[in-house]
Amino acid sequence: MATLDLAQLAKQASIPLADCNLATRNQGLLAMAEALTAHADEIRAANERDLAKAREDGLDAPLLKRLVFDDAKRETVIEGLRSLAALPDPLGRVLTHTELDQGLVLSRVSCPIGVIGIIFEARPDALVQISSLCLKSGNAVLLKGGSEALHTNRALTTVIAEATAQCGVPENWIQLLETRTEVTEMLALNECIDLIVPRGSNAFVKYIMEHTTIPVLGHSSGLCHLYIDRAANAEMACRIAVDAKTQAPATCNTIETLLIHQDAAPALLPQLATALRAAKVELRGDERSRAIVPDLLPATAEDWSTEYLDYILSIKIVNDISEAIGHINRFGSHHTDAIVTDDENAARLFQRRVDSADVFWNASTRFADGFRFGLGAEVGISTSKIHSRGPVGLEGLTIYKWLLDGSGQTVAPYCDGRVKFTHRPL
Amino acid sequence: MATLDLAQLAKQASIPLADCNLATRNQGLLAMAEALTAHADEIRAANERDLAKAREDGLDAPLLKRLVFDDAKRETVIEGLRSLAALPDPLGRVLTHTELDQGLVLSRVSCPIGVIGIIFEARPDALVQISSLCLKSGNAVLLKGGSEALHTNRALTTVIAEATAQCGVPENWIQLLETRTEVTEMLALNECIDLIVPRGSNAFVKYIMEHTTIPVLGHSSGLCHLYIDRAANAEMACRIAVDAKTQAPATCNTIETLLIHQDAAPALLPQLATALRAAKVELRGDERSRAIVPDLLPATAEDWSTEYLDYILSIKIVNDISEAIGHINRFGSHHTDAIVTDDENAARLFQRRVDSADVFWNASTRFADGFRFGLGAEVGISTSKIHSRGPVGLEGLTIYKWLLDGSGQTVAPYCDGRVKFTHRPL
Numbered sequence: 101m102a103t104l105d106l107a108q109l110a111k112q113a114s115i116p117l118a119d120c121n122l123a124t125r126n127q128g129l130l131a132m133a134e135a136l137t138a139h140a141d142e143i144r145a146a147n148e149r150d151l152a153k154a155r156e157d158g159l160d161a162p163l164l165k166r167l168v169f170d171d172a173k174r175e176t177v178i179e180g181l182r183s184l185a186a187l188p189d190p191l192g193r194v195l196t197h198t199e200l201d202q203g204l205v206l207s208r209v210s211c212p213i214g215v216i217g218i219i220f221e222a223r224p225d226a227l228v229q230i231s232s233l234c235l236k237s238g239n240a241v242l243l244k245g246g247s248e249a250l251h252t253n254r255a256l257t258t259v260i261a262e263a264t265a266q267c268g269v270p271e272n273w274i275q276l277l278e279t280r281t282e283v284t285e286m287l288a289l290n291e292c293i294d295l296i297v298p299r300g301s302n303a304f305v306k307y308i309m310e311h312t313t314i315p316v317l318g319h320s321s322g323l324c325h326l327y328i329d330r331a332a333n334a335e336m337a338c339r340i341a342v343d344a345k346t347q348a349p350a351t352c353n354t355i356e357t358l359l360i361h362q363d364a365a366p367a368l369l370p371q372l373a374t375a376l377r378a379a380k381v382e383l384r385g386d387e388r389s390r391a392i393v394p395d396l397l398p399a400t401a402e403d404w405s406t407e408y409l410d411y412i413l414s415i416k417i418v419n420d421i422s423e424a425i426g427h428i429n430r431f432g433s434h435h436t437d438a439i440v441t442d443d444e445n446a447a448r449l450f451q452r453r454v455d456s457a458d459v460f461w462n463a464s465t466r467f468a469d470g471f472r473f474g475l476g477a478e479v480g481i482s483t484s485k486i487h488s489r490g491p492v493g494l495e496g497l498t499i500y501k502w503l504l505d506g507s508g509q510t511v512a513p514y515c516d517g518r519v520k521f522t523h524r525p526l
Numbered sequence: 527m528a529t530l531d532l533a534q535l536a537k538q539a540s541i542p543l544a545d546c547n548l549a550t551r552n553q554g555l556l557a558m559a560e561a562l563t564a565h566a567d568e569i570r571a572a573n574e575r576d577l578a579k580a581r582e583d584g585l586d587a588p589l590l591k592r593l594v595f596d597d598a599k600r601e602t603v604i605e606g607l608r609s610l611a612a613l614p615d616p617l618g619r620v621l622t623h624t625e626l627d628q629g630l631v632l633s634r635v636s637c638p639i640g641v642i643g644i645i646f647e648a649r650p651d652a653l654v655q656i657s658s659l660c661l662k663s664g665n666a667v668l669l670k671g672g673s674e675a676l677h678t679n680r681a682l683t684t685v686i687a688e689a690t691a692q693c694g695v696p697e698n699w700i701q702l703l704e705t706r707t708e709v710t711e712m713l714a715l716n717e718c719i720d721l722i723v724p725r726g727s728n729a730f731v732k733y734i735m736e737h738t739t740i741p742v743l744g745h746s747s748g749l750c751h752l753y754i755d756r757a758a759n760a761e762m763a764c765r766i767a768v769d770a771k772t773q774a775p776a777t778c779n780t781i782e783t784l785l786i787h788q789d790a791a792p793a794l795l796p797q798l799a800t801a802l803r804a805a806k807v808e809l810r811g812d813e814r815s816r817a818i819v820p821d822l823l824p825a826t827a828e829d830w831s832t833e834y835l836d837y838i839l840s841i842k843i844v845n846d847i848s849e850a851i852g853h854i855n856r857f858g859s860h861h862t863d864a865i866v867t868d869d870e871n872a873a874r875l876f877q878r879r880v881d882s883a884d885v886f887w888n889a890s891t892r893f894a895d896g897f898r899f900g901l902g903a904e905v906g907i908s909t910s911k912i913h914s915r916g917p918v919g920l921e922g923l924t925i926y927k928w929l930l931d932g933s934g935q936t937v938a939p940y941c942d943g944r945v946k947f948t949h950r951p952l
Contacts, residue, residue, distance in 0.1 A: 115855060119878045198900050204889060206899060213911045214881065294911040310739055315912050336934040343936030429541060451929050452545045455640065463630060463932025472940065473632060473928065474624050474949035485639045485720040486741050487913040490928045502899065502916045503877050506889025508762040510769030514898065523900035 103285040107292035109272040110215045110240040116270040118191075118212045118238050126185040128235050128264040132228070133181040135263035136174055139255070143169065146255035147224065154248050169224040169252050177228040180477060187476050190237050190494040197526040201519065203507035205526065210498045212238035214294040217286050218479065219308065221300050222246025227256050231274050233479055235264065237497035242286060242293065244277040246300075254278075287312035297479050297492070302407070317492060319483035322352025323407045323433040324465045327424040327450065329441035330361040334368050336462060337440045338375040341413075343464040344438065346379040350409045352481060353436045353458075353468040357404060357414045359424045362388070365417045369393055372415075381411045388417040404431045421446055425453045432456060434483045436468040436490075457483055457490035529711040533718035535698040536641045536666040542696040544617075544638045544664050552611040554661050554690040558654070559607040561689035562600055565681070569595065572681035573650065580674050595650040595678050603654040606903060613902050616663050616920040623952040627945065629933035631952065636924045638664035640720035643712050644905065645734065647726050648672025653682050657700055659905055661690065663923035668712060668719065670703040672726075680704075713738035723905050723918070728833070743918060745909035748778025749833045749859040750891045753850040753876065755867030756787040760794050762888065763866045764801040767839075769890040770864065772805040776835045778907060779862045779884075779894040783830060783840045785850045788814070791843045795819055798841075807837045814843040830857045847872055851879045858882060860909045862894040862916075883909055883916035 136143070147169045154167055193210040200206050216239045220226045227245055234241040245253045257276040265271050277286065286293060287308065296316045298308040306320040326344050328337045344355040360369060365388070373383055373393045384403055385396035396415065403414040404427070418424045421439075428437050438460035439450040447461040458468040468490065470478025475493030482488050488496030513519040562569070573595045580593055619636040626632050642665045646652045653671055660667040671679045683702040691697050703712065712719065713734070722742045724734040732746040752770050754763045770781040786795060791814070799809055799819045810829050811822030822841065829840040830853070844850045847865075854863050864886035865876040873887040884894040894916065896904025901919030908914050914922030939945040 115851075115879055115881060118881070119875075200893070200898065200900065204893075313736055313739075315741065315910070317912075333934070339934060339936055343938055347936070347938050347941065425541075447931075449545075451927070453541055455541060455544070456927070458928045458930065460930040461932060462934050463930050464936045466937040467626070467630075467930055467932075467935070468928075472626065472937070472947065474626065474947065484741070485925055486743075487925075489925050499911055499913075499915050501877070501882070502884045502894070504884065504886040504889050504893055505873075506887060506893075508759070508765060508888050509893070510765055510773070510890045511892040511898070512769055512773050515773065521898065521900065 103277060103282045104289065104292070106275040106277065107215065107242060107286065107289045110242055110275050111292040113270045113272040114212070114214045114240040117240055117273050118214075120238060120269060122189040122191070124268050125235055125238065127267040128269040129181045129185040129232055131263040131267050132232060132260050133178045135259045136178055136228070139259045140171075140174065143174075143252065143255045143259065146251040149251045150249055159248065163222065163248070166221065166223045167248055173225045177225050180229060181232055184232050184236050184476055187236065187494065190498050195500055199524040199526055200504075200521050201509065202522070204509050205505045207503050208500045209503055210500050213497060213499050215240045215242065215292055216497065217242045217244075217293045217296045217314070219244045219283055219296070219298045219300065220246070222248035224249050224252040224256055226299075227253055228260070229477055230479055231260055233477060233494060233497060235269065235273070237494050239497055240273045242275050242277055244283050244286070247278075247280070250278060287314065290314055299480050315487070317480065317482045317484055317488060317496070319352060319433065319435055319481055321407050321433040322354070322435045322481075323357070323405070323431065324353060324355045324435055325357050325359060325428045325432055325437045326355045326465065327418075327421070327428070327437070327439045328358065328360040328364055328368060328372070329421060329439055329443060329446050330363045331443040331446065332361075332364055332368065332440045333442060334371055337368060338372055340438070340440055340462070340464050341372055342375050342379045344466055345376065345381055345413050346411065347464070347466050349411050351466070353465050354409070355413065355465055356407055357416065357431070359416050359418050359427060361421070361424070362417050362419055365389070365392055369415070376413060381413050383413055383415060385415040386417060389415045407433070421449060425450060429455050435481065436460065436465045438463060438465050457481070529703060529708045530715060530718070532701040532703065533641065533668060533712065533715045536668055536701050537718040539696045539698040540638070540640045540666040543666055543699050544640075546664060546695060548615045548617070550694050551661055551664065553693040554695040555607050555611040555658055557689040557693050558658060558686050559604045561685045562604055562654070565685045566597075566600065569600075569678065569681045569685065572677040575677045576675055585674065589648065589674070592647065592649045593674055593678075599651045603651050606655060607658050610658050610662050610902055613662065613920065616924050621926055625950040625952055626930075626947050627935065628948070630935050631931045633929050634926045635929055636926050639923060639925050641666045641668065641718055642923065643668045643670070643719045643722045643740070645670045645709060645722070645724045645726065646672070648674035650675050650678040650682055652725075653679055654686070655903055656905055657686055659903060659920060659923060661695065661699070663920050665923055666699045668701050668703055670709050670712070673704075673706070676704060713740065716740055725906050741913070743906065743908045743910055743914060743922070745778060745859065745861055745907055747833050747859040748780070748861045748907075749783070749831070749857065750779060750781045750861055751783050751785055751854045751858055751863045752781045752891065753844075753847070753854070753863070753865045754784065754786040754790055754794060754798070755847060755865055755869060755872050756789045757869040757872065758787075758790055758794065758866045759868060760797055763794060764798055766864070766866055766888070766890050767798055768801050768805045770892055771802060771807055771839050772837065773890070773892050775837055777892070779891050780835070781839065781864075781891055782833050783842065783857070785842050785844050785853060787847070787850070788843050788845055791815070791818055795841070802839060807839050809839055809841060811841040812843060815841045833859070847875060851876060855879075855881050861907065862886065862891045864889060864891050883907070
């Protein structure tokens, strides 16, 4: 079927889906969980086909590992489906409630966005997680997963579509796109698709953002900083730096640059260097850092703008907290930045002035994550300045409607001043 | 100064502005009000210069009327500034507050978006209203008003910049662009501008949306509907139809199509036709409507997609409420649609399934407006499905940050299961 037809089917389904009650959506999630077990053999066979092809094509070990959808991963996504079913309804929440006049009541009520287009890496468990977040939030979804997972994704989509249809979830709410061409076509479907969430490499996300006028939620880079203030606890600074750099170096919430106050550097930088080197991190310092720890590699201007996604860290000494904030706002990606300090005033200044989605005090940048934040799960992390910022969970997949309940009111008498609004919060 | 330089100045100002306390922002608003009176002569002279040029160029009377910035309009905007100063702070609101673990507390706190680019019609009072909403919400602003108002806009911007600087509002938060070329340049400044709000003709707004990858908040058309259900009160239906069509026919929240249930049509359509014609509305009906009121002009397929912005209304008989909802979702602009009915179940179905920013029951579509909704004022009305939908007031100019306050936590022990999150709402 053509991409436009699939998108139109999803658009049509989005209207009854928005009106689908919580019980039905939750039954759909639980039915997905059961069907994944009931159809485990088919899904395993499809996954083995993908894996065989991937091995033949010489896919890297980490990519192969993500492509696997085995019993352990199935159990993890099933657990996720059950937790999601237990979460409160993100729809129908009354966000504001105002009496405009007697018998004229305005409410702002949360509702689904409509049709979400999600492009994601070759990770079959992500398909289940993303589609379940969309179902819980009442959104139809067009899925395009990495092509290496094609057969697994097909099997999973079929199982999910059948299981949810049996619970009364409107048919066609979930659609799978299979080719790159379809992604290009999708980017032009402003009439059918309300939001695009791209996941994957930075270059890819940037490409998507530049090639569509449909709103895009995502982040094209994660250049995060740790700033060690004058009044920092040395042991804490070392512990957080090592965790934020090495706990998972290829992730977007890992630090790439460490900034340190000039007064703290002489005592602290040698300790930091020792701790980070023990964790196998290559260190690149500015001139002032190298005056304190002479065997740092020299950092160049380019380092401040580089997301290494590797065991490499650039280090710079700053004169004060203002210089640190200025550096972060200039070179950072507005993703996640952290300060280590014992001085609450410094921490609050940093949190107010650093223009990033997540700004942490005395905690590792690695906490920036939907599950860790208690959002249940996330479709991704957004560095956008509108709608949803940071980890995007169920709430990020909703918007609202303004509902006005009247008793025959017209605006004319309010416009000519005969009648006045009460504007009373209810 | 080049557009990029102006935008960079605004971007730099946006950081201290985001950290500017409520008292200072409110003092800025009140200082604006005083300065508008103190500098009334200069502003009047500048406005007279614009008006003379506009008359020379043969500008239409309605446009001339909007261009005027006289004592009455000044008093209105001053009143607006004072009400805005009295509104609660849209910044620093704690939206969610969660303990992730002992000594590890996450809060989501509202903050400004950053730099807003606003393109608006030749209406000097709009400049004051828009810039005051930006100041209250802590956003820097790049303003581009209609060129007919150039001298008035210059005078107003200077007065506002000086008055607010004297209260300690960071300089350069307000910048005026003066040429069309600057608008084109602005559309490419993704690094400096976080959100564009275009106001003006539908074609213009559409052009902006298609020529930038910066997020845009606006509406490119307002094709609104009134649906008269089977169980509608006849007198109310006529009253609301006349108000929604004729109270201000050139506005975006005016109805363009009236849908009526087949069971109600025989008795009600003749009354509606009489009432609407008495208000000078030209009526265009489908075949079934013309079978009841024979002298309606014939409506063609094109009428269902036409925003007349004039004393013209298309009329269509539908078999049931589902057909009405389907028609609205297909041909409407997702702006504002209303139902007249005595049947609450029908009203709720309509409100759940009509995919529009504003869905009204027994009230005129003309209520869709920031002031009438009690938002203080609005920068515009959005038909976007993300961030802010319907009238956009102060809240629509804010986003949030996630602030995590820890006591040295790293993620490693949570990842390997040694420590568990509490995720306790505070």
